[in-house]
Amino acid sequence: MHSGLLARPLQLAPLYGAASPPAALPCRRTPWARPGLGVSTATLRRPCRRNPCGAAKTERPDRRGFRFAAAGQLSSSPRPQREKLQVAASASKAAVQLQNGLSLQSSQYVVPEDVRAAGFQIDADELTSIVESRDTERLTEHGQLDGIADKLATSLTDGISTREGLLGQRQEIYGVNKFAESEPRSFWEFVWDALQDTTLIILAACAFVSLTVGIATEGWPNGSHDGIGIFASIILVVSVTATSDYQQSLQFRDLDKEKRKILVQVTRDGFRQRTLIDDLLPGDVVHLAVGDQVPADGVFISGFSLLLDESSLTGESEPVDVNEDKPFLSSGTKVLDGSGQMLVTAVGMRTQWGKLMAALTEGGNDETPLQVKLSGVANIIGKIGLFFAVLTFIVLSQELIGQKYHDGLLLSWSGDDVLEILNHFAVAVTIVVVAVPEGLPLAVTLSLAYAMEKMMNDKALVRQLAACETMGSATVICSDKTGTLTSNRMTVVKACICGNTLEFNDPLSSLSSELPEVAVETLLESILTNTGGEVVIDQNGKQDIIGTPTETALLEFALSLGGNYKQKRQESKIVKVEPFNSVKKRMTVILELPGGGYRAHCKGAAEIVLAACDKFIDGSGSVVPLDKKTANLLNDTIETFSSEALRTLCLAYRGLEDGSTQEEIPLQGYTFIGIVGIKDPVRLGVRESVASCRSAGIAVKMVTGDNINTAKAIARECGILTDGGLAIEGAEFREKTPEELLELIPKMQVLARSSPLDKLALVKYLRTTSNEVVAVTGDGTNDAPALREADIGLAMGIAGTEWDVVELWGVDYS
Ligand SMILES: Nc1ncnc2c1ncn2[C@@H]1O[C@H](COP(=O)(O)OP(=O)(O)OP(=O)(O)O)[C@@H](O)[C@H]1O
Ligand SMILES: [Ca+2]
Incomplete structure (x- = not known):
């Protein structure tokens, strides 16, 4: 089983100063245009969860805007995205209800001819609207679960039949479990985006002035050198930026395909088996367990204490029970507890989640923290440059203007006078050009892209540039045990x-x-x-x-x-x-x-x-x-x-x-x-990785739900537990007073028999009280709260869920 390490960047407050109140920037720069990552950016900011299917909706990234953002304006606000999502969700719900109100009673439901011809008794729209409107009455009219199963030509025990041709027919009538992919953006679009940078526009204006003035004063070609020089640098910056953005977009496309290789457990032909999420069809019987994301819309068949987190769709953080009385499941939600089986009724763009994805475009906002900082610095330098350029222009020109004023010729200008003024203007422009450190943020982009590629070679998928950066500044790693330190083969x-x-x-x-x-x-x-x-x-x-x-x-x-x-x-x-x-x-x-x-x-x-x-x-x-x-x-x-x-x-x-x-x-x-x-044997190389973390000044702590002795033994084997280090149990940890924690936490290397909330408390404590930059690795089910709280969440082996910055096959912390 491969274990993916998926990281999610996050809150960089401790690193980059206290987060300021969300302030909307006029427009932010999008270092990478990222087709297919639409949803995940929002996800990365926490509020809305990414669906398991990795919505492939591509949206245009924000225009490259004026890059210089004041440092105080840096915090990104997760809210608008969340609100947009919820507004879209309720709008879609209202639309369905209205439609239902207006449409014929479903007792008069007529099966479309093509559906009947293919051997089914219910069409996709009807199924979609029953689940979306959570209409138990209409479910009853169709003969409850059994009726729906019959009409979908499936069996609740054996699932659908995959005999030749049957799957194709089903697909034709009900669609596939994929999201509409938009056209890949062409290289020239990236060039156009790169050209939207305000700095570049100012530079281009300067180049134009310099060229005109130069040629007017010194003639061709001598007077054109400066102007051509500036143009050349603009072309260089644009081509480098566009090329790197374009390459990233291609990479992310591949990566998105990789991410969609999620296996779900279904019963088909009477056999329980694993199937790619893309291959799910209405009529499939899907098995759900804790931590799974619901892969399509459907109806509950059977199960025990099935509890769903629907916050990604509704914004309600209260978990929702699913049972015979409340039998509807929506894709994109997550199983918090229990286990069960569902009958798939709608897939892909017909699901509520798919529709939302289609309705939403997201404002990309993924300047990395370092880039933001550097942009801030560049901004200040640029402003100072601008100030001195203006000052120089005034000083140079005041003599001429003063003279003309003295002579009373202020309104009559000779060609020479104009040239002189233009010449002064060219000097001022030169100062601006020299002062604006255009290459600074670009340098960061390039070096992070390089880091990303290197990690890719180490079989790590970095989904967010910022993750590379934050990872580099982590001071504590809280690692779970199974699957991260051990191989998860038991x-x-x-x-x-x-x-x-x-x-x-x-x-x-x-x-x-x-x-x-x-x-x-x-x-x-x-x-x-x-x-x-x-x-x-x-x-x-x-x-x-x-x-x-x-x-x-x-x-x-x-x-x-x-x-x-x-x-x-x-x-x-x-x-x-x-x-x-x-x-x-x-x-x-x-x-x-x-x-x-x-x-x-x-x-x-x-x-x-x-x-x-x-x-x-x-x-x-x-x-x-x-x-x-x-x-x-x-x-x-x-x-x-x-x-x-x-x-x-x-x-x-x-x-x-x-x-x-x-x-x-x-x-x-x-x-x-x-x-x-x-x-569960310890992974190869973990000991070395832990040692290299340590020598890099990063503390490694093991946080596990396992028995304290097991935890200690494994921690010792990995080099996490050292002489003088402490190992304690969650129950004891919970009882500690803040003063005791202050003493304890620096020495604590193992936290055993911990509950998800203990993990969360530890991470919170480290981030706030100890001011550490915390990386958390976990499997995303019982570690979810801690992963969410961390500066960087590295989630193991759950491709396609919400922590998607890095995906590693084989863990290597170093
Ligand atoms: N399927 C299971 N049925 C019953 N008990 C289990 C099962 N799986 C694990 N356990 C028990 O629960 C403990 C693990 O709990 P938990 O899932 O909270 O650990 P964890 O934090 O995921 O651990 P790790 O850090 O090793 O991943 C195990 O020590 C074991 O005793
Ligand atoms: Ca775990």
């Missing part, structure tokens, strides 16, 4: 079941024969039912495991013990699921037992789940009370596993009288099944 290497610790080297030992049958049976039931992953058989008949690396490791373990996923899932009836999330750090399911009654299976952070156990399965397979001694032994085992840098999970179960009515599945009275230790 395998179960140790387990403790029935009090026996077992080690697995490659061919898994004959574990099942050593242990009592009941224990193995329960273990298998636990892993195979209580999982966010899935074992699927692909079209070639091969077994494939889908899910997060932790889930995959567990399922692999169960399969190697002889578990039969399909059979187990058919036998057991799951009535309730509490999906895993980083706050609870556990996952629970409730099964309805064939003989009546219910059983809950819980797995999660080892010490937390073990603390909920009061019984355990002993060596003979019988359930006995968990005495102090055994509990201590098990705790020791957890400690041993985690000190070996293993991610430790504990599995447990309990009987329940009633499974479905309980709001929260209780966290006590469990029977301990076992502990597993999952290995």
